[in-house]
Amino acid sequence: MSHHIIELKDVEYVYPDQTAALNGISCRILHGEAVALVGANGAGKSTLLSHLAGIFVPSKGTIRVGDYPVNKQTLPHVRRSVGMVFQNADDQLFMPTVFDDVAFGPLNLGLPPEEVEKRVMEALEIVGAASLIHRPPYKLSGGQKRAVSIATVLSMLPDVLIMDEPSAGLDPLARRKLINLLKSFKHTRIIATHDLDLALDVCERTIVLAEGKILADGPTVQIFNDESLLAKSSLEKPLRMQGFPT
Amino acid sequence: MHMADALISPAVGSAMWVVTAGLISYSAKKVKKEIDDKKIPLMGVMGAFIFAVQMINFSIPATGSSGHLGGAMILAILLGPYTAFLTMASILTIQALFFADGGLLALGCNIFNLGFFPCFIAYPLLYKKIVGDQITKQRIAIGASLAAVIGLQLGAFGVVVETFLSGISELPFTTFLIVMQSIHLAIGLVEGLVTTAVILFIFKERAEIIQGFPSGKTLGNLSLKPILTIMLVVALVTGGMLSWFASGDPDGLEWSVTKVTGLEELEAPEGIYGVLADLQNKVAIFPDYNFRDTNQAAGEPSSGQEAPAWAAVDSGLSTAGVVGSILTLVVAGGIGKLLQIVHRRHKKFAH
Amino acid sequence: MNKIEHRWLELRHFDELAAQDSLIHQLHPGVKVVTTLLFIVMVASFSKYELVGLFPMFIYPAFLIGLGNIPVAILLKRVLLTLPFVLFIGIFNPFLDQATYAYIGSFAVSGGLISFISILLRFTLSVSATLLLVATTSMDAIGLALSKLRVPRIIVIQILFMYRYIYVLIEEVMKTIRAHSLRAPYRNGVGFKVWGSLVGLLLLRTLDRAQRIYQAMMCRGFDGQVRIMRSWKIRTGDIAFLVVWTVFFVLVRLVNIPHWLGRMLLGGFS
Ligand SMILES: Nc1ncnc2c1ncn2[C@@H]1O[C@H](COP(=O)(O)OP(=O)(O)O)[C@@H](O)[C@H]1O
Numbered sequence: 001m002s003h004h005i006i007e008l009k010d011v012e013y014v015y016p017d018q019t020a021a022l023n024g025i026s027c028r029i030l031h032g033e034a035v036a037l038v039g040a041n042g043a044g045k046s047t048l049l050s051h052l053a054g055i056f057v058p059s060k061g062t063i064r065v066g067d068y069p070v071n072k073q074t075l076p077h078v079r080r081s082v083g084m085v086f087q088n089a090d091d092q093l094f095m096p097t098v099f100d101d102v103a104f105g106p107l108n109l110g111l112p113p114e115e116v117e118k119r120v121m122e123a124l125e126i127v128g129a130a131s132l133i134h135r136p137p138y139k140l141s142g143g144q145k146r147a148v149s150i151a152t153v154l155s156m157l158p159d160v161l162i163m164d165e166p167s168a169g170l171d172p173l174a175r176r177k178l179i180n181l182l183k184s185f186k187h188t189r190i191i192a193t194h195d196l197d198l199a200l201d202v203c204e205r206t207i208v209l210a211e212g213k214i215l216a217d218g219p220t221v222q223i224f225n226d227e228s229l230l231a232k233s234s235l236e237k238p239l240r241m242q243g244f245p246t
Numbered sequence: 247m248h249m250a251d252a253l254i255s256p257a258v259g260s261a262m263w264v265v266t267a268g269l270i271s272y273s274a275k276k277v278k279k280e281i282d283d284k285k286i287p288l289m290g291v292m293g294a295f296i297f298a299v300q301m302i303n304f305s306i307p308a309t310g311s312s313g314h315l316g317g318a319m320i321l322a323i324l325l326g327p328y329t330a331f332l333t334m335a336s337i338l339t340i341q342a343l344f345f346a347d348g349g350l351l352a353l354g355c356n357i358f359n360l361g362f363f364p365c366f367i368a369y370p371l372l373y374k375k376i377v378g379d380q381i382t383k384q385r386i387a388i389g390a391s392l393a394a395v396i397g398l399q400l401g402a403f404g405v406v407v408e409t410f411l412s413g414i415s416e417l418p419f420t421t422f423l424i425v426m427q428s429i430h431l432a433i434g435l436v437e438g439l440v441t442t443a444v445i446l447f448i449f450k451e452r453a454e455i456i457q458g459f460p461s462g463k464t465l466g467n468l469s470l471k472p473i474l475t476i477m478l479v480v481a482l483v484t485g486g487m488l489s490w491f492a493s494g495d496p497d498g499l500e501w502s503v504t505k506v507t508g509l510e511e512l513e514a515p516e517g518i519y520g521v522l523a524d525l526q527n528k529v530a531i532f533p534d535y536n537f538r539d540t541n542q543a544a545g546e547p548s549s550g551q552e553a554p555a556w557a558a559v560d561s562g563l564s565t566a567g568v569v570g571s572i573l574t575l576v577v578a579g580g581i582g583k584l585l586q587i588v589h590r591r592h593k594k595f596a597h
Numbered sequence: 598m599n600k601i602e603h604r605w606l607e608l609r610h611f612d613e614l615a616a617q618d619s620l621i622h623q624l625h626p627g628v629k630v631v632t633t634l635l636f637i638v639m640v641a642s643f644s645k646y647e648l649v650g651l652f653p654m655f656i657y658p659a660f661l662i663g664l665g666n667i668p669v670a671i672l673l674k675r676v677l678l679t680l681p682f683v684l685f686i687g688i689f690n691p692f693l694d695q696a697t698y699a700y701i702g703s704f705a706v707s708g709g710l711i712s713f714i715s716i717l718l719r720f721t722l723s724v725s726a727t728l729l730l731v732a733t734t735s736m737d738a739i740g741l742a743l744s745k746l747r748v749p750r751i752i753v754i755q756i757l758f759m760y761r762y763i764y765v766l767i768e769e770v771m772k773t774i775r776a777h778s779l780r781a782p783y784r785n786g787v788g789f790k791v792w793g794s795l796v797g798l799l800l801l802r803t804l805d806r807a808q809r810i811y812q813a814m815m816c817r818g819f820d821g822q823v824r825i826m827r828s829w830k831i832r833t834g835d836i837a838f839l840v841v842w843t844v845f846f847v848l849v850r851l852v853n854i855p856h857w858l859g860r861m862l863l864g865g866f867s
């Protein structure tokens with residue numbers, strides 16, 4: 001299934017204020033892979049995700065998502081096949097009710113009402129939030145907001161799921177639920193996170209980012225056992241792996 | 247200051263509603279045509295921002311008192327006049343609904359006073375003209391403060407005129423005018439300072455926002471012609487409506503005109519003339535004039551039976567009226583209590 | 598607690614009330630909005646010297662309070678808090694209009710006093726009706742009502758977005774204020790200079806947020822049109838509500854019921 005490969009070649013990105021956030025990123029992500037993107041604050045994780053989601057176009061280099069090279073013309077196609085869950089759920093849930101938020105994408109796709117409703121219900125059931133359907137988003141807990149955020153992109157049936165720090169600010173129970181949910185998905189998943197336990201549980205592969213460059217790319221377990229690499233990118237070994245060297 | 251439902255007559259309230267609705271739909275068309283998609287979330291979030299910031303009191307230097315922000319000028323500078331006007335309309339609507347600031351009948355007045363004047367008069371004629379093409383700190387400071395002050399002065403004037411035309415308050419026009427304008431001069435100066443402080447801060451941090459936000463300068467440019475056309479049409483409609491109301495409601499405008507001028511047979515169709523004449527007369531005579539014809543009222547307190555109910559201004563007030571009122575209140579209270587029980591029952595059966 | 602926290606709690610309180618499920622809450626929002634407007638216009642249309650005839654209008658709020666399960670205290674509190682401006686303007690009436698208007702027993706009552714009390718009555722009535730609308734109707738439903746009443750879409754969307762983000766922004770403002778008042782505890786409000794940069798910073802963050810929301814919208818196929826799917830059928834009960842109350846308002850406006858009641862009562866006893 002070649003058409004869901006994500007491919008970056010020498011991607012560079014400079015913000016309008018001249019901050020160079022990405023400095024030559026190249027990698028390939030295969031269909032169905034779960035990849036963790038780790039690195040210190042300001043390493044460029046969010047910027048990279050924005051490129052994959054079709055929010056930014058690279059200043060230099062090329063990105064292919066599935067069949068399309070990412071450029072101004074193909075952005076709508078890219079956005080259709082990629083679902084992005086933003087770091088702050090309050091940015092993602094902008095509609096008056098949970099239903100409206102989850103229906104927002106399908107309605108923009110021009111689907112008929114019955115189909116929209118079906119998709120909303122399915123998406124909410126997957127994330128276990130069906131009972132919240134008529135609530136306004138500002139009345140949800142952190143974990144509920146996260147679940148609904150995920151539902152808002154699931155309802156568009158994306159091939160690729162992209163998440164920016166999904167476990168940030170969640171209590172342990174909500175976090176555990178989230179990890180199980182993410183594990184259950186079959187989509188290609190790219191997850192930027194500081195939560196190395198989550199990375200270890202969900203992703204077989206990890207990319208370490210520092211100052212807009214890829215510092216390491218390999219199997220998660222292997223990367224997390226490389227103490228000097230972790231130290232270099234200001235990361236801390238997952239609690240679970242401390243004291244149990246493999 | 248917000249106009250309140252209790253101080254406004256239906257004629258003035260609905261006329262201002264019509265005016266405001268016209269301006270809103272015109273602005274909405276304008277914004278829809280020129281807007282880029284980005285502005286849609288921006289409008290909502292900026293509205294929430296002004297709403298939230300209005301709740302922060304700040305202490306005014308050397309006075310010990312505190313003030314807060316109106317926000318229309320900041321919105322106009324950042325979003326352009328049309329979008330700012332729509333945003334003010336939304337803010338005032340939510341305030342009218344949840345905090346009963348003003349009220350729904352007076353909402354038209356309030357949107358006009360606090361939105362139209364700053365966005366469509368003070369912003370284009372003062373801020374834009376003063377700041378011009380070379381944007382500097384000094385120009386921004388002068389332009390923003392002056393526009394904020396004048397915008398608020400005009401708004402206060404609006405309140406006075408609307409209150410006066412409604413005829414519910416007995417305050418003499420000139421006295422009320424002087425009081426309101428001077429209170430709002432103080433408030434306006436503070437508003438000007440605050441607006442300037444915020445705009446200068448943004449100018450320092452992100453000059454590009456002030457120079458033309460977010461991309462097109464087009465929305466900042468405002469053609470006054472269509473606005474003035476709307477105003478003219480609306481003035482005609484308003485005049486028509488006022489006279490219509492006046493003819494249907496003797497307690498309203500015509501009644502007061504009659505009382506003030508002593509002309510019993512002022513005909514309804516002369517609406518605008520009537521309004522103007524009324525204004526002129528009131529300004530001149532009001533302070534010495536007791537609103538009511540004393541003889542008539544004191545003479546026959548309960549003369550209301552044969553005349554149509556609304557014409558008999560004094561029909562109800564008598565011992566019987568007071569007793570009846572108390573009885574009515576008791577009935578209302580009883581209905582409330584009874585329905586509470588109905589509600590509980592209903593709940594119980596529903597589950 | 599300062600003003601902002603009070604208002605914030607109040608806003609949330611109304612939101613909670615509106616989330617209830619009573620017979621009133623189930624009414625079509627458009628019907629409720631129209632009835633409320635009608636009520637307010639009717640109240641305003643009474644003569645400025647009307648007192649007695651206004652009282653039957655209290656039956657409408659009483660009906661909503663009872664059937665909608667709304668605590669009276671929150672309404673009274675708002676009425677008192679919004680009173681000052683109305684007082685400021687109305688308080689002069691008794692001084693400026695001293696002509697005797699009527700007699701209650703042998704008491705002479707001046708026109709100004711009557712019109713002043715009348716203002717207070719109208720004020721209480723219209724404020725209660727407005728608050729009862731939002732206490733029994735969610736903001737979302739009011740949005741639906743507005744679009745049914747042909748308010749331009751862009752305004753409806755803006756009101757809904759705004760209401761949504763008020764929750765986020767007020768929390769943010771309160772956090773900032775709290776941090777500030779911890780550092781400068783003895784000041785009345787926020788110092789003027791600080792205020793400027795405090796609000797400026799908040800504004801910058803707000804602009805960034807708008808940008809991120811826009812991105813989130815684009816990722817889900819936003820094309821400049823916000824689409825909302827709603828269906829809320831008007832039922833017979835809704836029509837009945839509107840018709841019955843309209844008739845009632847008009848009746849009360851035309852016939853001075855308390856006066857008539859009082860005469861019957863007194864007449865019967867004397
Ligand atoms: N909107 C922006 N404008 C300018 N610079 C930015 C912007 N967003 C992020 N940056 C800069 O780009 C770099 C990468 O940021 P980001 O992708 O957010 O990192 P991460 O998500 O890994 O913390 C940082 O140096 C950051 O300061």
Ligand SMILES: [Mg+2]
Pocket residue numbers: 045046047087164
């Ligand atoms: Mg980030």
